[in-house]
Amino acid sequence: MLNVAAYCRVSTDKSDQANSFASQKRYFEEYINRNPDWELTEIYADEGLTGTNTKKRKAFNKMIADAHLGRFDMIITKEVSRFARNTVDTLQYTRELKAINIGVLFMLDNIDTLAPDGELRLTIMASLAQEESRKTSERVKWGHKRQMEKGVVFGRDMLGYDVRGGKLYINEDGAEIVRLIFHKFVNERKGACTIGKELREAGYKTITGNAMWSNTVIMRAIRNEKYCGDLVQKKTYTPDYLTHSKKYNHGEEEFVVIRNHHEPIISREMWEAAQEIIKQNAPSEEIRYRSTNRYPLSGKIFCGCCGAKFVSRTKKRKDGSRYKAWHCYQAQHYGTAKIDQAGNHIGCDVKSQIRDEDFMIAIQKVVECLEINKAKILNGLANVIRMILSNEAEETVDESEIQKKIENMTSKSERLLDLYLSEDLTKEEYRKKKEEYENKIAELHSLLTDADKERKDAYDSEAAIKDITSYINNILSGNQRDEIFYQNIVEKIVVYDRRHMDIYLRLLPYKWKVVLNSALEADDLCGSIKEPMSARRNWRTLK
Numbered sequence: 035m036l037n038v039a040a041y042c043r044v045s046t047d048k049s050d051q052a053n054s055f056a057s058q059k060r061y062f063e064e065y066i067n068r069n070p071d072w073e074l075t076e077i078y079a080d081e082g083l084t085g086t087n088t089k090k091r092k093a094f095n096k097m098i099a100d101a102h103l104g105r106f107d108m109i110i111t112k113e114v115s116r117f118a119r120n121t122v123d124t125l126q127y128t129r130e131l132k133a134i135n136i137g138v139l140f141m142l143d144n145i146d147t148l149a150p151d152g153e154l155r156l157t158i159m160a161s162l163a164q165e166e167s168r169k170t171s172e173r174v175k176w177g178h179k180r181q182m183e184k185g186v187v188f189g190r191d192m193l194g195y196d197v198r199g200g201k202l203y204i205n206e207d208g209a210e211i212v213r214l215i216f217h218k219f220v221n222e223r224k225g226a227c228t229i230g231k232e233l234r235e236a237g238y239k240t241i242t243g244n245a246m247w248s249n250t251v252i253m254r255a256i257r258n259e260k261y262c263g264d265l266v267q268k269k270t271y272t273p274d275y276l277t278h279s280k281k282y283n284h285g286e287e288e289f290v291v292i293r294n295h296h297e298p299i300i301s302r303e304m305w306e307a308a309q310e311i312i313k314q315n316a317p318s319e320e321i322r323y324r325s326t327n328r329y330p331l332s333g334k335i336f337c338g339c340c341g342a343k344f345v346s347r348t349k350k351r352k353d354g355s356r357y358k359a360w361h362c363y364q365a366q367h368y369g370t371a372k373i374d375q376a377g378n379h380i381g382c383d384v385k386s387q388i389r390d391e392d393f394m395i396a397i398q399k400v401v402e403c404l405e406i407n408k409a410k411i412l413n414g415l416a417n418v419i420r421m422i423l424s425n426e427a428e429e430t431v432d433e434s435e436i437q438k439k440i441e442n443m444t445s446k447s448e449r450l451l452d453l454y455l456s457e458d459l460t461k462e463e464y465r466k467k468k469e470e471y472e473n474k475i476a477e478l479h480s481l482l483t484d485a486d487k488e489r490k491d492a493y494d495s496e497a498a499i500k501d502i503t504s505y506i507n508n509i510l511s512g513n514q515r516d517e518i519f520y521q522n523i524v525e526k527i528v529v530y531d532r533r534h535m536d537i538y539l540r541l542l543p544y545k546w547k548v549v550l551n552s553a554l555e556a557d558d559l560c561g562s563i564k565e566p567m568s569a570r571r572n573w574r575t576l577k
Contacts, residue, residue, distance in 0.1 A: 038072045039106040041097055043080040043116050058112065065141075066110070075106040098127060101136050113142040114156065115163040124160040125153070175272075182267045182290040193241045193255060194299050202260065202296040209299045211238050215255055216300050220307050226252040227367065234368070245374060248367060256312065262305035263298035266291050330521025331393055337362040338530035340371070340382040346390065358390040362529075386532035393527065397520045400537050433482060440478045447471040 040062035059077050066074045078097040111117045118124045128138050128147045137148035145155050186200035194208035218224045230247035239245055259266055267290040270280045335344035344360040364382035371381045447468060454464040525538040
């Protein structure tokens with residue numbers, strides 16, 4: 035008696051396909067019950083899901099898991115395209131099942147994966163199914179683009195507009211909020227955080243129905259060209275029809291742009307003025323590079339009061355220079371701790387603003403106090419670097435021997451002219467020999483150049499090892515800050531207020547309590563570092 039499972043799937047959730055879905059289930063039940071040697075274990079069914087990948091197919095993944103638990107001996111399915119349209123997935127899962135002696139029977143394709151020629155036939159059919167999926171994807175994309183060019187809107191309702199039948203219709207309740215946002219931003223010159231706070235306090239709702247107006251939502255509205263009547267589509271695209279993952283379009287595909295497509299909510303002049311303000315307030319290219327490459331603490335700083343993450347803001351000093359400061363997200367966006375109209379706990383009483391530079395100094399002090407065998411670490415590091423930088427050849431090059439070969443080849447090349455003049459060589463033979471000797475001489479000179487470079491590199495390697503070990507020694511001793519090193523060693527930082535924080539280091543079983551001077555300055559830091567009693571250590575005061 036074989037325990038048999040069945041798998042069925044429909045590609046969409048259209049009503050007519052829903053009937054097909056029920057029919058498939060009924061067909062499998064009857065088909066298995068007609069075979070006296072089979073007993074139905076379970077029918078696994080995914081409805082309305084694509085076959086090009088298996089990530090979101092819960093029933094399919096449950097079936098594979100149950101197979102490993104030994105709950106059935108065989109799987110039957112209608113055809114290869116119902117099982118998967120991805121050739122790699124099809125072969126991967128059927129091989130995985132075959133390894134535990136579970137076959138898959140594709141009924142319409144008449145393929146049994148346990149048969150000797152099963153995998154060959156399956157590969158062919160799976161490839162055809164995948165190619166059909168690719169063609170379908172191309173046809174759909176082509177059709178969507180033609181519709182976009184005609185002005186059909188693809189997307190959901192948004193703040194100020196409802197999407198019905200591929201057209202945009204103004205929603206007056208949302209349009210009022212949009213006009214208010216642009217008025218505050220352009221005419222009152224208020225920032226996104228301030229606008230969000232005022233909308234929240236006034237009780238305005240977002241498109242999702244809550245009052246959580248973040249600065250991201252505000253800026254997304256201000257940048258949206260639809261509010262001035264233009265339509266830009268294909269802002270995202272799907273590069274891989276198998277994964278269906280979307281990516282932002284940064285020029286990889288052509289945008290579909292239609293000006294004056296629909297009724298605007300704000301004037302074009304106001305929208306353009308808003309874009310100019312955004313452009314003026316945007317950090318320079320240098321600042322943008324530094325903000326994404328020089329700050330290693332993103333996502334690692336947490337509020338000790340509410341548990342929210344700290345977020346950073348780039349601020350400007352009076353002298354025009356910029357710096358990065360960290361704030362509790364809840365305190366920054368919602369003010370002090372309170373309960374909103376919906377009963378949600380929002381806000382936080384931790385109002386501390388801590389510069390990125392101050393965190394770096396605190397971490398530097400912690401690293402300075404680490405009781406580690408620095409000499410052992412540096413010796414091991416030097417050995418590793420020496421192995422990496424070693425460029426010694428397997429066989430030592432004899433430069434004097436190479437030089438002799440060059441002189442010999444040069445002498446032979448010079449004698450060729452005499453042989454040609456004495457008519458011992460034809461012109462063609464002379465040119466051929468001349469080219470041969472010149473190529474050999476060039477190869478030998480190249481060997482000498484490489485040998486000289488290897489000798490110089492050996493000297494440079496030792497100098498590099500000394501420089502690197504000196505640099506690492508300064509970092510481990512706390513004499514020098516290195517943000518990449520801090521990024522890898524710091525697991526998280528919990529901030530309780532401006533003067534108290536816990537720093538957790540990776541691979542170490544304890545945390546470091548840092549108590550900073552109340553007048554914290556980046557260039558004049560003093561304080562103490564303490565460790566919990568459970569660690570049984572004595573700490574000295576840092577001055």
